[in-house]
Amino acid sequence: MSLPAPQMDHSEQSSPEYVRLSLAAAMTLDLAPGIFYRGARLGCINLLLTYPGGCKANCSFCGLARDNRVRRGDPRYEKFIRVAWRAWPLDEVLQRCATAPDWVERVCISMITHRRSVADTIDICAQVRQRTGLPVSVLIAPTLTNREDLEAMRRAGADRVGVAIDAGTPELFEQLRGKPVKGPHQWGRYWQVFDDAVGVFGRGMAGVHLIYGLGERERDIIGKIDRARRLGGCTHLFCFFPERFSRLADRPQPPASGYRRVQMARWLIDNDLTRAEHMTFDQQGRVLEFGVSAEVYEQALASGRPFMTSGCAGASGEVACNRPYGNEKPGPDLRNYPFMPEPEDIELIRSQICQY
Numbered sequence: 235m236s237l238p239a240p241q242m243d244h245s246e247q248s249s250p251e252y253v254r255l256s257l258a259a260a261m262t263l264d265l266a267p268g269i270f271y272r273g274a275r276l277g278c279i280n281l282l283l284t285y286p287g288g289c290k291a292n293c294s295f296c297g298l299a300r301d302n303r304v305r306r307g308d309p310r311y312e313k314f315i316r317v318a319w320r321a322w323p324l325d326e327v328l329q330r331c332a333t334a335p336d337w338v339e340r341v342c343i344s345m346i347t348h349r350r351s352v353a354d355t356i357d358i359c360a361q362v363r364q365r366t367g368l369p370v371s372v373l374i375a376p377t378l379t380n381r382e383d384l385e386a387m388r389r390a391g392a393d394r395v396g397v398a399i400d401a402g403t404p405e406l407f408e409q410l411r412g413k414p415v416k417g418p419h420q421w422g423r424y425w426q427v428f429d430d431a432v433g434v435f436g437r438g439m440a441g442v443h444l445i446y447g448l449g450e451r452e453r454d455i456i457g458k459i460d461r462a463r464r465l466g467g468c469t470h471l472f473c474f475f476p477e478r479f480s481r482l483a484d485r486p487q488p489p490a491s492g493y494r495r496v497q498m499a500r501w502l503i504d505n506d507l508t509r510a511e512h513m514t515f516d517q518q519g520r521v522l523e524f525g526v527s528a529e530v531y532e533q534a535l536a537s538g539r540p541f542m543t544s545g546c547a548g549a550s551g552e553v554a555c556n557r558p559y560g561n562e563k564p565g566p567d568l569r570n571y572p573f574m575p576e577p578e579d580i581e582l583i584r585s586q587i588c589q590y
């Protein structure tokens with residue numbers, strides 16, 4: 235097995251003085267060289283809290299999981315959403331965010347499961363607001379975060395919140411994130427905290443993260459997208475990508491066809507054009523009809539919008555958190571388009587969405 239060249243060892247650097255940046259964010263802030271495939275532009279600087287010893291949870295699909303450290307050995311090989319996240323001094327990151335290109339419309343602070351995460355998120359959120367003026371999302375760790383914490387994050391200046399439920403069924407959640415893998419997370423608590431987040435941040439200002447391809451049926455995940463909408467939120471969708479050294483490192487990425495149907499369903503549900511109960515499914519839980527007219531379906535497909543990355547919006551009202559190539563390697567097999575799909579992309583999507 236060949237391994238990539240080691241990155242800097244960030245394992246002893248700690249928030250709030252340090253935060254980790256995705257490669258895309260480091261490139262956007264001129265901290266790392268590189269160009270984006272097809273000229274994509276990152277609209278949200280994603281910050282990840284970091285602590286010696288790392289995340290205390292053990293989710294099977296996550297590159298940061300506690301047990302991965304044993305499997306990968308060297309901490310410098312740690313990856314999250316496909317890429318290495320190097321730690322940088324917060325002061326330097328904030329200076330660069332304050333003069334970031336004008337397509338950067340948001341900052342997101344991602345917690346990990348660590349006892350200092352809540353206090354540090356509040357502290358960093360206030361600093362980002364004061365020094366950059368950019369809107370801030372918080373991607374919270376619900377196991378550690380209660381309603382009072384959400385209120386404190388809002389007072390510190392956050393305007394949106396993400397809750398990474400990730401798994402599309404309670405059984406998968408338990409199996410991949412709960413007791414069977416010696417993890418602390420609980421399905422019921424995640425949904426309760428999401429409900430609290432809508433209460434604190436307002437309708438439309440909280441989103442769940444869901445990952446397609448963890449072993450659920452299309453019908454299962456669409457039911458949770460619908461649940462999030464009924465609770466007053468929306469869904470930010472991800473397509474499973476096998477993280478090196480994770481428990482699911484050998485699970486293949488799901489075919490594009492099912493993901494296209496789930497993307498279409500999400501877009502229609504989050505735009506209040508259909509509901510899960512109006513849709514029809516085959517015996518394997520795959521979508522047959524979306525519960526909208528042929529005209530609405532065709533307009534949605536031809537627009538390409540359902541297949542763009544779903545995430546927190548910026549001041550323009552368009553999605554800022556477009557996470558270029560966080561779900562796949564840059565190349566022709568894109569799952570979340572970080573830009574408006576071109577006519578040739580739409581033709582590819584049109585052929586994929588009707589494959590069973």
Ligand code: SF4
Pocket residue numbers: 278280341342343371372373394395396397441443470544545546555
């Ligand atoms: S969609 Fe993006 S900005 Fe919003 S909470 Fe999730 S990671 Fe953060």
